[in-house]
Amino acid sequence: xxxxxxxxxxxxxxxxxxxxxxxxxxxxxxxxxxxxxxxxxxxxxxxxxxxxxxxxxxxxxxxxxxxxxxxxxxxxxxxxxxxxxxxxxxxxxxxxxxxxxxxxxxxxxxxxxxxxxxxxxxxxxxxxxxxxxxxxxxxxxxxxxxxxxxxxxxxxxxxxxxxxxxxxxxxxxxxxxxxxxxxxxxxxxxxxxxxxxxxxxxxxxxxxxxxxxxxxxxxxxxxxxxxxxxxxxxxxxxxxxxxxxxxxxxxxxxxxxxxxxxxxxxxxxxxxxxxxxxxxxxxxxxxxxxxxxxxxxxxxxxxxxxxxxxxxxxxxxxxxxxxxxxxxxxxxxxxxxxxxxxxxxxxxxxxxxxxxxxxxxxxxxxxxxxxxxxx
Amino acid sequence: xxxxxxxxxxxxxxxxxxxxxxxxxxxxxxxxxxxxxxxxxxxxxxxxxxxxxxxxxxxxxxxxxxxxxxxxxxxxxxxxxxxxxxxxxxxxxxxxxxxxxxxxxxxxxxxxxxxxxxxxxxxxxxxxxxxxxxxxxxxxxxxxxxxxxxxxxxxxxxxxxxxxxxxxxxxxxxxxxxxxxxxxxxxxxxxxxxxxxxxxxxxxxxxxxxxxxxxxxxxxxxxxxxxxxxxxxxxxxxxxxxxxxxxxxxxxxxxxxxxxxxxxxxxxxxxxxxxxxxxxxxxxxxxxxxxxxxxxxxxxxxxxxxxx
Ligand SMILES: Nc1ncnc2c1ncn2[C@@H]1O[C@H](COP(=O)(O)OP(=O)(O)OP(=O)(O)O)[C@@H](O)[C@H]1O
Ligand SMILES: [Mg+2]
Numbered sequence: 036x037x038x039x040x041x042x043x044x045x046x047x048x049x050x051x052x053x054x055x056x057x058x059x060x061x062x063x064x065x066x067x068x069x070x071x072x073x074x075x076x077x078x079x080x081x082x083x084x085x086x087x088x089x090x091x092x093x094x095x096x097x098x099x100x101x102x103x104x105x106x107x108x109x110x111x112x113x114x115x116x117x118x119x120x121x122x123x124x125x126x127x128x129x130x131x132x133x134x135x136x137x138x139x140x141x142x143x144x145x146x147x148x149x150x151x152x153x154x155x156x157x158x159x160x161x162x163x164x165x166x167x168x169x170x171x172x173x174x175x176x177x178x179x180x181x182x183x184x185x186x187x188x189x190x191x192x193x194x195x196x197x198x199x200x201x202x203x204x205x206x207x208x209x210x211x212x213x214x215x216x217x218x219x220x221x222x223x224x225x226x227x228x229x230x231x232x233x234x235x236x237x238x239x240x241x242x243x244x245x246x247x248x249x250x251x252x253x254x255x256x257x258x259x260x261x262x263x264x265x266x267x268x269x270x271x272x273x274x275x276x277x278x279x280x281x282x283x284x285x286x287x288x289x290x291x292x293x294x295x296x297x298x299x300x301x302x303x304x305x306x307x308x309x310x311x312x313x314x315x316x317x318x319x320x321x322x323x324x325x326x327x328x329x330x331x332x333x334x335x336x337x338x339x340x341x342x343x344x345x346x347x348x349x350x351x352x353x354x355x356x357x358x359x360x361x362x363x364x365x366x367x368x369x370x371x372x373x374x375x376x377x378x379x380x381x382x383x384x385x386x387x388x389x390x391x392x393x394x395x396x397x398x399x400x401x402x403x404x405x406x407x408x409x410x
Numbered sequence: 411x412x413x414x415x416x417x418x419x420x421x422x423x424x425x426x427x428x429x430x431x432x433x434x435x436x437x438x439x440x441x442x443x444x445x446x447x448x449x450x451x452x453x454x455x456x457x458x459x460x461x462x463x464x465x466x467x468x469x470x471x472x473x474x475x476x477x478x479x480x481x482x483x484x485x486x487x488x489x490x491x492x493x494x495x496x497x498x499x500x501x502x503x504x505x506x507x508x509x510x511x512x513x514x515x516x517x518x519x520x521x522x523x524x525x526x527x528x529x530x531x532x533x534x535x536x537x538x539x540x541x542x543x544x545x546x547x548x549x550x551x552x553x554x555x556x557x558x559x560x561x562x563x564x565x566x567x568x569x570x571x572x573x574x575x576x577x578x579x580x581x582x583x584x585x586x587x588x589x590x591x592x593x594x595x596x597x598x599x600x601x602x603x604x605x606x607x608x609x610x611x612x613x614x615x616x617x618x619x620x621x622x623x624x625x626x627x628x629x630x631x632x633x634x635x636x637x638x639x640x641x642x643x644x645x646x647x648x649x650x651x652x653x654x655x656x657x658x659x660x661x662x663x664x665x666x667x668x669x670x671x672x673x674x675x676x677x678x679x680x681x682x683x684x685x686x687x688x689x690x691x692x693x694x695x696x697x698x699x700x701x702x703x704x705x706x707x708x709x710x711x712x713x714x715x716x717x718x
Contacts, residue, residue, distance in 0.1 A: 246498040251554075253464045254492040255515040256484060408466060 058321045062329030069333055085110070086179050089126070089135035091117040096143025102165070103138075105190065111182050123168040124208045128379060133173040136183065137166040149200055166204040172219075172372055175348075180205065208377075220285050220293055221371035222343075225306060227277050229364055230335060232270040232307045236314030237331045240266070241324040253407030260402040263315050267398075270311040274303050298374035298383055305390035306367045310334075312397035319405040338364035366390050415440040415562060415593050416461060421470035423456050430456045432617035433470065438562075438595060438610070443588050445608035446597040447700065449710070453617045454597040455495050458564050461595070462492050475561060488516065491560035495567050495597075497551035501540035505531055505550055508539055513557035520557050529553045529583050545576025552583055562593045569603060581606060601700035613704060620707050625700060633698040633706045636670045638679050642691030650682040 053060060088106065092099050107114050117126060123135050145163040152161070167183060169176035184203055191199040243249050252262065278299075285291030293299075313334060321327040341348070341355060342364040348356050359365045370386030373379045416438035423431040431453045438444040446454050459465040461472055463483045472479045477486050499508050506522060513520050526532050529549040534542065539550065548568055555563055565584065569577040577600075584607055587594060598604055604611050605625050613621040613628070621628055640647060642664055651658035651668045654675060659667045670676045676695060683690070705711055 247494055247496050248498060248500065250464065250494050251492070251497065251499070252515075254462055254487060254490075254494070255512065256487055256517070257515045408464060 056323055056326065058323055058326035058330075060326075062321070062326050062333055065329070065333055069336060085113045086175060086182070087132065088112040088114050088179060088183075089117045089130075089132055090114050091119060091121065091123060091135055091137045093119050093140045094138050094142040098143035098146040099138045102142075102190070106136075106183070106186055109182070109186060112179075127168065127170060127208050128377075133170040133176040134179045135168045137168060139164070139166065146200065162200060162202045164202040164204045166206055168206045168208060171207045172221075172376065220281065220291055221375045222368055224278050224281050224303070225342075225364060225367040225371050226339065227281065228274040228303055228306045229310045229338060229367070231273050231277055232310040233314045233331050233335060234328075235270050235273055236266055236311045237317055237327045240315065240318040241327045244318070244322065245324060249407070259405050259407055263312070263398070263401045263405070266315060267308055267311040270314075271304060271307045274307045275300075278303050293375035294378060296374060298370065298387075301387065302367055302370045302374060302390070305370075305387075305394050306364075308394035309363045309367075309390065309397055312394065312401050315401045315405065316397070319401075338362055341365070342368050363390065363393055366393075412442065413440045414438070415475060416444075416595070417471075417473040418457075418461070419471040421457065421460065421472060422468045423453070423460060423465070424468045429617055431460075431467075434614070434617070434619045436612050436619060436622060438593065440593050441588075441591055442609040443584070443594040443596060443607050445604035445611045446595070446614060447599065447601060447604045447608075447611055447704075448597075448614035449599050449704075451616075452599075452614045454599075454614060455566055457614070458566055458595060458597055459494075462490060462564055463487065488558060489561050491555035491558060491563040493548070493551045493555045493563070493565045493568055495570075497548065497554075499539050499547075499550060499554070501538065503539055504536050505539065505542070505546075505553075506535040508550055509553050509557060512554045516558040518558055520559065525553050525556055528556070528586060530579065543576070545572050545579055548572065548576075548580055549583060552580070552587075556587075560592065562595060563587060564595045566597045567599070568596070569598070569600065577603075601704065604700055611700065613700070613707065615704075615708050615710075621703065628700065628703050629698050632703045634671055635698045635702065636673070636676055637667050637694075637696045637698070638670055638676055639665050639667045639694040639696070640683070640690045641665045641693070643683075644689045646686050646688045647683075647690075650679060650686065650688070653682065654678055 090103055090106070092103065103114060106112050117123075117135060123137060127133065127135055142163060142165065149161050149163060165187075167180060169180060171177075180203070187201050187203050190201050240249070243252075282291065282293070285293075314331065317330045317334070318327055321330050337358070341351075341359045342362050343359065348359055351359075366386045366389045369382050370390065373382035373386065414437045418437070419435045420433050421431055421435070422429070422433050434453075434457065446457065448454050456465065460467045461474060461479065463479050463486055467479075474486055475489055479486065500511070503511060506526065509522050509525060513522065523532070523535075526535050529552050531546065531549055531553060534546055537546075539547065542550065552563075552565070552568065555565070568584070569580050572580065581603070584594060584596070588607075594607075596603070596607060609624065611621075611623065611625055611628060612619050621632060623631065643666055647666050647668075648658060654668075656671075656675065656679075657669045659669070661667065668679055670679060701711070
């Protein structure tokens with residue numbers, strides 16, 4: 036039997052507790068606000084959402100200009116012209132872009148020839164192609180290909196039925212040895228290592244505080260920085276375990292074949308240092324278990340949405356892109372991707388330097404700001 | 411006279427608005443069991459944790475083992491052992507692993523089996539901490555407090571929440587520690603615990619030490635009443651009390667208790683009973699205890715006073 040009075044009394048008690056717990060309340064409220072802001076900004080101008088598309092017109096003829104104009108007129112793409120002298124793959128890397136449409140030389144003439152031959156009833160199974168060079172790691176590139184395909188469909192329908200005239204050839208910026216899964220693996224590793232390190236640290240330390248174990252540790256010669264480091268190392272073990280299992284599952288089930296080099300463990304290590312360290316700082320300042328959880332959530336979600344793992348940054352407002360540049364996970368992602376797929380040295384170096392500095396700053400803060408006396 | 415090993419002078423601790431410790435001073439002598447007796451919220455934990463260097467005093471001086479708590483934190487920690495209030499440990503370590511873990515923190519190499527023997531945990535050494543009963547958990551806590559062979563052992567409410575049997579077991583362990591020459595700083599709100607174990611008792615209430623001395627000194631000074639309980643007494647007992655000018659209390663179970671204020675009065679009561687040929691079934695003569703001392707000092711009872 037349920038007693039409504041008892042339920043009510045409990046409800047009131049819980050609400051009171053919540054209301055009296057300032058930290059927990061702050062983060063419990065902050066969290067939905069952050070989510071609301073994120074989604075609000077992402078979707079507020081949905082009607083005008085526009086992807087960037089690089090177009091390299093090697094033809095320059097009227098049909099080529101026509102195609103570009105058509106792409107432009109959809110309003111879905113902001114077209115940027117690329118000088119014919121550029122090498123597409125390199126250009127994409129240099130400009131941190133993810134897709135370039137190439138209209139080959141002779142496109143206009145070929146197009147006209149096919150159309151002519153069709154009207155004269157000659158054999159019609161000839162086609163003309165344009166090519167898209169893209170970064171398969173980037174989900175925005177995939178969306179762009181989808182939109183381009185539908186534009187090209189429109190061209191083909193307009194060109195009086197029969198077999199298609201225009202074909203979109205696809206070429207990735209990386210060697211063809213890689214499968215789609217390869218491009219997701221780095222992001223997934225980065226994400227899961229971050230989550231375990233952050234929540235593992237916060238969860239464990241709040242539990243130990245609640246049980247009074249931290250107070251007992253304070254009466255031993257164990258120093259706070261030793262404890263901090265022990266926590267980080269413990270989380271590193273967790274991270275190694277989860278990384279290995281992601282790799283094994285990926286390799287075993289999905290044909291994952293990433294490059295394996297020392298940068299992979301390095302980024303895992305830096306990832307753990309940064310986020311385990313942030314977790315220690317959270318438990319230092321948010322004493323209450325629920326509040327600390329909520330604070331960890333507040334750290335995690337911006338990383339998840341804005342570091343480009345699951346949601347393309349490209350369609351986001353500029354200031355959110357700027358925010359992304361300040362998120363540690365963004366650099367972990369970039370670095371891991373470079374380590375496992377592109378082997379791009381520039382990215383490896385910048386990510387390494389930024390993350391090393393960050394890890395040191397967080398560790399030093401952890402050592403300076405936390406003391407057993409606060410527990 | 412033994413040496414002073416802890417010296418507290420004018421210790422004050424203020425939390426926001428609340429004065430938890432209100433300028434207390436006391437000494438603890440080497441080799442003694444010192445009991446800090448007080449109800450919930452009296453300021454016991456605050457005081458011991460300041461002495462243990464894990465809380466910061468608002469003002470006042472504390473010297474322990476000849477060291478200043480403000481300056482020699484690490485040196486002090488190496489020479490004391492602490493059983494915090496509501497001690498708890500890692501769920502999934504065995505008893506032996508737990509003691510081993512803590513001894514590693516002190517970089518010492520104590521004989522762990524001997525330690526476990528000392529607190530009577532040998533037969534439970536391979537049990538997980540989470541599966542132990544409350545009394546065993548407390549004994550693990552005491553073993554952990556001994557890993558560095560400390561000179562002073564702080565035990566903050568070591569028997570709160572234990573059943574009488576488990577409590578007695580912990581008392582035995584504490585007596586053993588005393589025998590081995592350690593100084594013991596015990597906080598408790600059980601007067602019986604202080605009476606059984608302590609050489610020296612300080613009674614703390616609302617942040618002030620309201621009395622300090624040995625159990626018998628405290629009783630003599632603050633509550634010298636001797637309770638003479640007479641069971642199944644025939645008529646005329648009231649007369650005896652009245653003649654001697656003493657208070658008499660009638661209990662429902664047919665027992666009357668006369669409160670004498672000294673030994674002579676007890677003898678007089680007994681003589682009167684005999685002289686008047688008053689028959690009775692049983693007789694019990696009991697001195698006041700610390701509970702009554704506390705009651706007479708504060709008007710509150712020790713176990714229900716303060717905030718429960
Ligand atoms: N960290 C703190 N912040 C604010 N107030 C505190 C804090 N610690 C203790 N107090 C308050 O100080 C007073 C003394 O607390 P303390 O824990 O020292 O008492 P105690 O004698 O050990 O009680 P108990 O028998 O319940 O353990 C209490 O009123 C308590 O609420
Ligand atoms: Mg206490």
